[in-house]
Amino acid sequence: MTRRQPIDQGWSLAVGNGSAVPTNVAGRRVPATVPGCVHTDLLAAGLIPDPYHGDNEAQLGWIGESDWSYRTTFSWTDEGDDRVDLVCDGLDTVATVILNGVEIGQAANMHRSHRFDVRDLLRPGDNSLTVDFASPLRYARGFPDLPHGYDKPYNQIRKMACNFGWDWGPALVTSGIWRPIALQSWSVARLDNVRPLVSRNGRVEVRADVAWAGHEPLLLTATVGGVAVQVAVAPGTPHVEAGLTVPDPAIWWPRGYGDQPLYDLEVTLATSDGRALDRWQRRIGFRSVVLDTTPDEDGSAYTLVVNDLPVFVKGVNWIPDDCFPSRLTRERYAHRLRQACEAGVNYLRVWGGGIYESDDFYDVADELGLLVGQDFLFACAAYSEEEPLHGEVAAEAREQVVRLASHPSLVTWTGNNECVWGFHDWGWREQLADRTWGAGYYFDLLPKTVAELDPTRPYWPGSPYAGDPDIYPNEPGHGSTHQWDVWWKDPDYAGYRASVPRFVAEFGFQGPANWSTMQHGYHQKAADGDAKIAAALEAYMPPHRDEDDWHYLAQLNQARAISLGIEHFRSHRGRCMGTVVWQLNDCWPVVSWAAIDGEGRHKPLWYALRHSYAPRLLTFQPRGDTVALIAVNDGIDTWQEEVVVRRIALDGTELAAIRLEIDAPANSALTLELPAAVATPGDERTELLVAGGVWWTYVSDRDIAYPKAGYDAVVESAPDGTRVVVTARTLLRDLTLFPDRLDPSASVDTAMVNLLPGETASFTIRSDRPLEAAELTTRPVLRCLNDLR
Known part of the structure; x- marks a missing residue:
């Protein structure tokens, strides 16, 4: 053996x-x-x-x-x-x-x-x-x-x-x-590579490469779900195929759509008299995946279809979770991916400037029902297609496609990150002259490798890519798009509403790491990053007085920006079928686009993702010259509910109201029009719309005279930590608790809570040591936008 x-x-x-x-x-x-x-x-x-x-x-x-x-x-x-x-x-x-x-x-x-x-x-x-x-x-x-x-x-x-x-x-x-x-150490022969091609109907085609050191007939056996098949292997045979069918298999579903049953697949190699030589074992899941890129009246789609169900991708981009990946453990991966799930995420894009993630990463994704798109590792650059690079790329691609073939969570391969876009848009042609830049990889070598070794998964040449070399690669109406005009060109995040892309594979907005993380260093690597944060704060937020205000407002503004983008894109569900936020995680203490900072702490953006990626989302959206309420239902059942939409004054007085019936089928976005009497304000600066806990303001917060914060706060022990209960005496905007300022181990279960007069919110804090009640209920630990008045 x-x-x-x-x-x-x-x-x-x-x-x-x-x-x-x-x-x-x-x-x-x-x-x-x-x-x-x-x-x-x-x-x-x-x-x-x-x-x-x-x-x-x-x-x-x-x-x-x-x-x-x-x-x-x-x-x-x-x-x-x-x-x-x-x-x-x-x-x-x-x-x-x-x-x-x-x-x-x-x-x-x-x-x-x-x-x-x-x-x-x-x-x-x-x-x-x-x-x-x-x-x-x-x-x-x-x-x-x-x-x-x-x-x-x-x-x-x-x-x-x-x-x-x-x-x-x-x-x-x-x-x-x-x-x-x-x-x-081995004798006679060993399994060099094994790749299972798995179908939703229970069919498993095992492809095995055999390395030989001897010369005698062998037997290859594949077993899964109580079904086995045995194939005779003649001496020296380099490739072996064995097929079997599991009757009535339990189907693997993405999270939110069903369960994630996994089956043990075992492949053994033995001599004809039964002496075991080698064994390979992995877990597989029965599911199908197709990338629908059908042309239509709006351009061409980019829709992930799993088990014949079009899935709206609620995604995040994944970077290496440590600059030194050898430090990453299965436990670390499991924790980080659970954080993604708890934020409502169903899809991770493994970005092309990192690594082909480990089997631990993919095993956890399989268990959690997370969909994963894996980039081949090319990012923001031209790559030589000559030796020695070409041979290395070919070898790595074959190895990685085979290595990851067993994982049901892996649903797409993408040729590169921003390389095709860069060739078209970033002045490379003049620098390159007639030299190669990677096109041969993205349009020939890599698609052929995937088609040969793993035809069960779709391949896409690049992120972004429009699906046709004659179309601008980052054209929003076709294929996958990166939306970086907001942030790099103009940090006014209302710009997300300027288009309805088919699939947004990257968009992001910066905010600082959490306070205790920043104590290990203030790092800002993005060109003009601090200036862009400042410009966005000036456009949207009241002036800050000190570093504490800046930190709160910068984190809040990041969360607001991404929520606006996600909810705009989701409100156009059907034409747009995916949003992949840049980025889930960080690898060190830094001001960045991440929702989880470099020491694993949730930034306010994480809580915003949890709200904006909820299976059932209510969101106010501009439609023409007015505002509509959109009910987005990504669930598997019809959403039926009555909702009251109210226009209120800043003191909580109701100015107008209407009752609406939500009847949204599964996997749909329903637009509920509002009558002018409800939607149209008398004074944009002093009125807002509320429905089901969701607020809509007609102007930015810098132009709203929120009342001075009035509330009562009680601190009490709870079985799962310390509870802070806040009862509002005035309207409170984006009430947030930052317990890591008191104890770096401390975390809180919710953030950015809006309260009307008389309403109550509860914050549960977990920490390694007792926290003082007076500190928990005052600035800078307990904050709301009203503080800035």
Whole structure:
């Protein structure tokens, strides 16, 4: 039977000869963790400060300019196997592997594994293994320059692009053995790759590649759901197919539409007399997925159809949750993805400047019913189609498509992030002249790879992409769109209402991290980011008096911007079938577009997502010269309810009202028109509409004279923490509690609550220590917009 011997102990790290490093690092050999990387090892050894804190990032650039060497000694026993391979699941990135003083291979791609036959080099007892890493920056600079975002040539090396810095992330260019490394011993034959092609009707087609070291007939057996099939394998056969059908399978559904049953699929390879040689096991789910891009009177659709049901994508973009992905555990992934689910998210787009996410990430997504779109790893740059890059791209694409084929949560492959758009719009043509830029990957190599290896999933050439090379790639009426005119060109987020795109794969608005997170450093990586925040605050919010006001208003304005965008897009459900917010998560303390900050805390935006992504959404929307109430129903049942729409004065006095009946079928958006007597204000600055807890103001908050806050607040113990109960004596706008200002461990269950006079709101706080009642009920912990008056 195939055996795997991890090589994860006894590693040490030293800088390579000739590298210019600080004196406290030069000549030192320190313990190393594998999987890991240079930054985390130097940090653990106390040789560098935390890269995420203060301005430490800027002081650590020498790490990416240096060569590094990992070394260990391991014991091996010869048990007579035909083959022993050294399997490197992830080397980051430019590596030379040396066993017992003999170079056995080189690597230059973080995004693929490497396997070396070492049977003849191993010796019983102790063996030495060295992995030398060349500076990734020097390697990348060794190729002719091609257009790319930011200031480092990340597009010349198959390495996580954002490791070189991004407009939300630090430049912490590292090296290391970032995924497991092990010896694999085997005889006769082994399963090289297994990819199940799964259909909703219960059909499973198993495609297996077999590597051989012997010459005898074998049996391949596939088992799932109590059904098994066995196929004879002639000696030397490289590819084997086995098909079976599970009767009446339980269907895997996206969250919100049904359950997520998973079946164990086991594939075994054995000799004809039954001696087991190798085994492969994964969980699969029975479902179908189609990308509907049918032309219509509005352009052409981009609709994800799962199990014949068109799904409105309520999505977020996912970036690597740590600059050093080896630190990410299954528990960390599970926590972050549950946070996404709790915010109403049903879809994660794994962005093309990061990594092909781990099986832990996808396993959790399978369990939670999250849909995942995975980008191939190209972002905001031109990429050479010549060697050595071409061969690396081809190998990584084949490996990753096969590796992820079993996961029902994976529903789309996308060729790149903003590369096709960049070629058309960012002045690359003149810089490139007649050089290649990646089109051969996006329109030939990658679609052919997906079609060959995993035809059960759709492929889309780029994000954004209009579906036709003759149409502008970011045309809102066709395919997928990135909406960055709001923010980059003009931070007036009312601009989201200027169009109704078919599918918005990126849009975002910045806000600071939570207060306690910011105490580890104020980082702003976006060009003119602070100026854009300031411009948006001036347009929408009352003037701030101090840093406490600024922090509250900047976080609130971010939440308002994204809610406005989502609810506008959702109100046009049918024409628009997806919104994917940039971004769910951060990797360090930073002012950014994220809903969850770099230390895992919910920003107000997270609570706004939870409201705006609710299965049943009431939203006021402008329609022509008036306002309508839209009932959006993403549920599987008809929504029937009576709602009262009222126009009120700022003191709570009712000025007009109407009762409306909601009768919204499943998966629909119903427009409820309001009579002029209700919708039309007498004074835009002193009146608002309310319905079902939803408010509509006719002008921005800076132009509304909210009354001075009047409320009673009571703090009491609760079984699940501390409860703050607020009863309004005046209208209160966006009442929010920030308990992390008192205890960094503290969290709260709700935010941005609107109250009319006489109404009550309850906030439940969880924290590691008792919190003082007086501090919980006063500024800057308890805030509302009325404070600014």
